[in-house]
Amino acid sequence: MTIFNKLKVAAIAAGLSLAIALPAAHADEQYFPLQSYRVGPYAAGGTGFFGGFIDYLNLINTRDGGVNGVKLTWSEGETQYEVERGVEVYERLKNNPGVAAWNPLSVGIAYAMIDRITQDKVPLITINHGRTDSTDGRVFPYVFPLLLNPYSETSGIVNYIASKEGGLENLKGKKLVVLYHGSPYGKETIPIYELLAKKYGFELQQIEVPHPGNEQQAQWLTIRRAKPDYVVLRGWGVMNPVALKSAAKVGFPVDHIVGNVWSNSEEDAIPAGEAAKGYTAITTQASGAEYPVVKEIIKTLYDNGKGNLEDKSRIGSVYHNLGIVNGILNVEAIRIAQEKFGKRTLTGDEVRWGFEHLQLDPARVEALGAKGLFHSINVTWDNHEGNGYVTFQQWDGKKWNVVSDWIAPDWTLLRPIIEKSAEAYAAEKGIKLRTSEQAEAATN
Amino acid sequence: MVEFDWLFFFEVLIGGLLSGVMYSLVAIGFVLIYKTSGVLNFAQGAMLLFAALTFVSLVERAVPFALALAITFVLMVAIGIAIERVVLRPLTNRSPMTLFMATLGLSYIIEGAAQLIWGTQVHGLDLGIEDIPFDFGGIFISQFDLFAAAVAASMVVLLSIFFRYTRVGLAFRAVADDQFAALAIGLRLPWIWATVWAAAGLVALVAGLLWGARLGVQFSLSLVVLKALPVLVLGGFDSIPGAIVGGLLIGAAEKLAEVYIGEYVGGGIESWFAYVVALAFLLVHPSGLFGQKLVERV
Numbered sequence: 069m070t071i072f073n074k075l076k077v078a079a080i081a082a083g084l085s086l087a088i089a090l091p092a093a094h095a096d097e098q099y100f101p102l103q104s105y106r107v108g109p110y111a112a113g114g115t116g117f118f119g120g121f122i123d124y125l126n127l128i129n130t131r132d133g134g135v136n137g138v139k140l141t142w143s144e145g146e147t148q149y150e151v152e153r154g155v156e157v158y159e160r161l162k163n164n165p166g167v168a169a170w171n172p173l174s175v176g177i178a179y180a181m182i183d184r185i186t187q188d189k190v191p192l193i194t195i196n197h198g199r200t201d202s203t204d205g206r207v208f209p210y211v212f213p214l215l216l217n218p219y220s221e222t223s224g225i226v227n228y229i230a231s232k233e234g235g236l237e238n239l240k241g242k243k244l245v246v247l248y249h250g251s252p253y254g255k256e257t258i259p260i261y262e263l264l265a266k267k268y269g270f271e272l273q274q275i276e277v278p279h280p281g282n283e284q285q286a287q288w289l290t291i292r293r294a295k296p297d298y299v300v301l302r303g304w305g306v307m308n309p310v311a312l313k314s315a316a317k318v319g320f321p322v323d324h325i326v327g328n329v330w331s332n333s334e335e336d337a338i339p340a341g342e343a344a345k346g347y348t349a350i351t352t353q354a355s356g357a358e359y360p361v362v363k364e365i366i367k368t369l370y371d372n373g374k375g376n377l378e379d380k381s382r383i384g385s386v387y388h389n390l391g392i393v394n395g396i397l398n399v400e401a402i403r404i405a406q407e408k409f410g411k412r413t414l415t416g417d418e419v420r421w422g423f424e425h426l427q428l429d430p431a432r433v434e435a436l437g438a439k440g441l442f443h444s445i446n447v448t449w450d451n452h453e454g455n456g457y458v459t460f461q462q463w464d465g466k467k468w469n470v471v472s473d474w475i476a477p478d479w480t481l482l483r484p485i486i487e488k489s490a491e492a493y494a495a496e497k498g499i500k501l502r503t504s505e506q507a508e509a510a511t512n
Numbered sequence: 513m514v515e516f517d518w519l520f521f522f523e524v525l526i527g528g529l530l531s532g533v534m535y536s537l538v539a540i541g542f543v544l545i546y547k548t549s550g551v552l553n554f555a556q557g558a559m560l561l562f563a564a565l566t567f568v569s570l571v572e573r574a575v576p577f578a579l580a581l582a583i584t585f586v587l588m589v590a591i592g593i594a595i596e597r598v599v600l601r602p603l604t605n606r607s608p609m610t611l612f613m614a615t616l617g618l619s620y621i622i623e624g625a626a627q628l629i630w631g632t633q634v635h636g637l638d639l640g641i642e643d644i645p646f647d648f649g650g651i652f653i654s655q656f657d658l659f660a661a662a663v664a665a666s667m668v669v670l671l672s673i674f675f676r677y678t679r680v681g682l683a684f685r686a687v688a689d690d691q692f693a694a695l696a697i698g699l700r701l702p703w704i705w706a707t708v709w710a711a712a713g714l715v716a717l718v719a720g721l722l723w724g725a726r727l728g729v730q731f732s733l734s735l736v737v738l739k740a741l742p743v744l745v746l747g748g749f750d751s752i753p754g755a756i757v758g759g760l761l762i763g764a765a766e767k768l769a770e771v772y773i774g775e776y777v778g779g780g781i782e783s784w785f786a787y788v789v790a791l792a793f794l795l796v797h798p799s800g801l802f803g804q805k806l807v808e809r810v
Contacts, residue, residue, distance in 0.1 A: 107624065109731040111632030250780040276780030280732050283739070285527040286770035286782060292652070293520055306732040313726065317645050317654045335634040339728020343643065379633065 098135065098402055098413055100125065100142040101161035103172040108148035109280075110305060112335045113387050117173050118144070119376040120391020121398075123365045126376070128399055130368050135402050136411040141166075151176040155184075162188060166413040169193050169398055169423070175253045178211075185210050189511065190416030191401075191423050195394050196221075196329050196352055200256060204490035205424065205450040206501040210416075212423050214397055215352045215445060215456030216477075218256045219486065221329050223477035224458040225350055226264050229298050229326065231472070240269035245291050247311060248302040250278040253330075257302060260485070267481070281307025288314040301327045301349075308336035309344070316343035323348065326460075333386040337463040345465045350458050353393045353442045355468045357384030360437030361392060386468065393442050400436070401426045409510065421510040424449045443474045449507035455479055523651045524771050525764055530657035532763020533664045537722060538740040539747065539755035540667065541715040547688045547750040548708045550608060551600065554615040557737030558622035559713060561729075563588050564720030568637050568729045569630045581717075588713030591622075596709045601702060623734055635729040639721060660722045664756070667718060671752055680707060688750065738783075742790035748803025757801055765789045 102121070105114035125140045134140055143164070145157030154177030158170070162184075169191040172178055178194045182202075185192045186209065194202070195214045202211035216224070229244070230236040246261050248254035258274055265272035273294055275287050281303060288311075291299060299320065301311050308331045315325060327336065327349030334355075337344040357366065362384050369375040370383065382388055405414050405422025414422070426447040428436070433444055447454035458475050461468035494501060538556065545553040563584055570580035599614055641659050645652035675681040686694040687704050695701055723736055739762075747758025766782040766789075774781045793800075 107627050107632065109735075111627060111731065112634045115632055276774075276778065278780045278783035280735055282727050282732060282736065283531060283766075283782065285531050286524060286767040286774070289520070289524050289527060289767075290771055293517075306727050306730060306735075309728045310726070313643060316643055317656075318652055319645060335730075339634055339636045339730065341636045341638055379631065382633075 096134070096137060096413065097139045097141050097166050098168045098419075099164050099166040100140065100168055100398070101157070101164060101170060102142055102144045103147045103154045103157045103170070103174070103177055104144045105147050105149045105174075106144075107146065108150075110149040113333065114149065114173070115377070116333075116335075116382060116385055116387025117391040117394070119382070120388040120393075121171065121395045122376040122391075123369055123388075124361075124392045124395025124399065126374060127361075127365050127368055128395075130374070131364065135399055136406055138402070138406070138411060138413060140399070147172070147174070147177060149174055149176075151180050155180050158184060162190075167416055168402060168414070168419045169416070171195070171394060171398070173197075182208070182211060188416065189420070191420045193394065193398065193423075195390065195397070197253070200260075201486050201489035201493055203451060203453040203486050205448070205452045205507065206503075207490040207494045207499055208452065209502055209507065210420055212447065212452045214423075214426075214447070214452070214454055215393075215442070216329060216458065217453045217486075219260045219482045220453060220456070220477035220479065221350060221458070222257045222260045222264065223479075223482060224475055225300055225326055225328065226268065227475050227477065228350070228458075228460050228472060230268070231475070236268055241271070242298070243271040243273070243294065243296040244298050244300065245294060245296040246272070246274045246300045246302060247284075247287060247291070248274060248276055249281060249304045249307055250276045251304070253304065254302055260482070261300075263485070277303070277307055277311070279307075280305060282310055284310050284314040285317075288318045288320065291315075291320060292318040297324065299325045301325055301331045303327070303331040303336070306339075307331075309339035312337070312340035312343045312347055322346045323462075326350070332461065332468075334382075334468070335387075337468075342465070344463050347463045348460050348471065349463075349468075351386065351461055351468075352456050352458055353386075353389045354440055354459060354470050355384060355386045355389055355461065359384075359389075359439070359441040361396070361441065362389070364437060365392065389441060393438070396436055396438060396442075397426060397428075397445065400428060405510075415510070417510045421508075423447055423452075424507060426454060449502075449504050519650050521768075524767050526651065526653060527657075528764035528767030529760050530654065530661055530763070531767065532743075532759040532761065533657070533661040533756075534723065534726070534759075535736075535739045535743045535763060536756045536759030537660070537664050537667070537715070537719040538736050539743040539759060540664075540671070540752055541712045541719060542737075542740055542744055543750060543752055543755050544671075544708055544712045544715060547752075548684050549600070549687075549705050550691075551611045551615060552608070552749070553712065554612060554737065555595070555619040555622055556712065556716060556740070557734035558619040558626070559588065559591065559716035560720040560723065560736065561731065561733040562591070562622050562626045562720075563713070563717040564637065564724035564729045564733055565626050565630045565635070567717070567721060568635045568724065572635065584717055585714060588717050589710040592709030592711075592713035593706045596702070596706045600705065600709075619734065623731070627731070632731070635724075637721065637724040637729050639725045641725070656725070660726075663718060663722060667715070668752055668756055675752075680704075684708065739786070742786040744800070745790035746793050746800055748800030750804050751800070751802035754800055754802030762786045762789060 104118040147153040167190050171193045178198050192211050196216045198213040200217045200219045202208040202213050203217050230239050323346040332349035332351050401422035404425050405418050409418045428445050430444050443457035445454040460472040462471045541556040545551050567580050567584040641656050643656040683699050743758040743762050747754030766786045769785040770782040
């Protein structure tokens, strides 16, 4: 054997051993690529959500040594909430080993990723947002609008208003105005409000606010003239405090404004000052730091200088708690998948299977230290939302206070509409509907 | 036939005019810079954000209101002078497009710096003016908007007096008329530009506080520049009265359009309708209502 050949064999052997060693080095790690946004117009929401998410992952590592010994890892790519940056971060991070799931917290980025993650077979989590019809796991096997899709949100809000009026039958003859953000997100619920108005007999007017929503004089004067019983605020960013301030300017009572799930944070209420006092909004997770899991995060991380939020006063805020709940759901999906596939690094498709069996009843939620933080979730292979319950919180000028029980949206009413929309999408894209048998098998 | 609701019409009109005053406040900052240096300062919105964020952050750190105002004012003047020295002076005699791009880049730098220094949190800003509406015979008028209109009017009067009756103001006008002629008679252009940038910083502070109290102090404050652009096209890029009249016209037009036309085309039209008005006006009057007409001898 010549020296050249010896070198070649040695190189091949070294390469082979490295190839064997590399997966072993990552065998006990599950990786979360985070398309976060910590600067730019939506940084307040981004720092809160991703801060809460990272805090929970960190808690699992620090307190439990990972999920059954599998350490959780993550890295962040800044998107500034911009779609092209989100896609670029996706392309940059997708080849890291052990990718568990994507959690962009952005409708635009999520839409741009659907085809990519479906091809790559990795779950895309759009907690509380995203396409309503992605609830249908037959058509969207890898997309999970966990806890609440926009139609359920609409139903939850109408049910809450009905509860204030003494029952759904009392909605007849009432007048509702929906003030929505002029974007695909804002327009997503137009048909479902129309459907519910017909079903329950209330009068409906839907008014658009052009992006970004920093001028609403005309819309609120129109509302004053219409004299509705309630205004539903389906806003985003600066549109929310401006809506509350503009309502005060025209004398509309703030306690008759109900905010949607993206109009429910401290960042929406604080800038409106006095005008926000008494404002009510829907949420899937309560705010506050009194929940055991949040207390543990404070004790384990923040008291030791390991917390992710720079401003400790934001611990337990709406976005921070949403991030924590998102962390719980991701971690539990991995834990459930590990029971089937083994306590090791899972493939994206195996984690998808875990999400499709993510069933956390109130007892399990309590065991996780999250009783009262969120209600429960029951994801199945064809229901990727998981029938999340909602509650309503009211702003007292300083903080949110829960003012309702957990309320169930009308899933039975919504399901056929969701299926119809998903099937139309499948027909347009040439997608064959998935079966439960196909969903049980996990590959890659 | 349904009778036309004149009361409602006037309510929308007055609301629009008052909104227009807020647009004018931003537009004045543009005009000051454009008038004396020919630069369309796209960073005006970012300066406005920086001013409001600095002020509110100082107040939240228990700095007294007046002192916070003074510190922010000094800082804005310093930023204005620094921009002139570091960014624009080296670009003297470059094309207007180069200067515009420089201010565009500058806006990103200022926005980034604002978030780096003061954080990303959203803040409420209370100037102590209640926003409970007055009821004038069934027409609701915002107290805060009336206050903003008074501030804008005072600012226009002060700037007009300054430009017309002070030596510095006269120097500004000389530079605005002809930079080379102003240079030839011994006016120090860099000093004048630095002063103008400092004045733009002051305007940014006033506009930032009023807009901040209206929207909350947050990143999207910098987007209010988009409201100023149609005002400038309509009123003229180099006229302070033009910024006021343009603001009033744009404010009134977009609100009336939103209410009376919007319902027939699906609503949400006011943001682009302002540009429709501005562009339509541009076709018949390219220099704007009060803009200087350029006459070149060939």
